Amino acid sequence: MALNLRVMAPNRIVWNSEAQEIILSTNSGQIGILPNHAPLLTALDIGIIKIRVESQWISMALMGGFAMIDNNQMTILVNEAEKASDIDFQEAQTSFQVAQNSLSQATGRKQIIEANLAFKRAKARLEAVSAKSS
Template identity: 55%
Template sequence: MSLYLSVLTPNRIFWDSEVKEIILSTNSGQIGILPNHISIFTSLDIGLLKIRLKDRWLTAALMGGFAKIVNNEIIVFAYDGEMSTDIDPKKAQQDLEIAGANLNKAEDQSQKSEANLAFKRAKTRVEAVNTISF
């Protein structure tokens, strides 16, 4: 038995096919979804999406959103997403360093909030690139 995963962003259909298992980053931690999972609707944090196909795992960076799981169908509405294979590792690392510097320079609460989100996005992209597919 398998699951059907659709990942939609405002600009495109990011993923649309059968999978064996996924791991999502929610606002309360990571959850694994296998066939016959209980129905849920959850918010997603900026974090990794791990997708298991037959015998291999793929990793993507998701920039938050929501997920609905019902009857072995998973629909993810994400603000944005990138497959780890589409991320330039050097650029991702540079972006993380810049985001870290901007976070350290942030002075007021508004700047700190924006800088923290940018840092979290950059960190997730680096984690996606550095996650070993297994």
């Protein structure tokens, strides 16, 4: 038995296929989803999703959104998503370091909030591409 998973961003369908297992980053921590999961609606944090198809794990960076599961149908609506296979490791690592430096140098409430969001996005991209190689 499998889950039907659809990941949608505002401008495209990022993923539309079956999966055997899904691990999501929610606002309250990571959750695992298996077939016949109880109905659920949850907010997603900026982070990664891991999707198991057969015996292979696929990672994606998700930039916040919502997930709904019901009757082995899972729909994820996100602000932005990027498959690990589409992320350049060197670029992701450089972006992470720049975001980390910006966060440590941020002053003022607005600048700190913006730097923190940029840091979380860069961290999610780096985690997704790092998970691809492990």
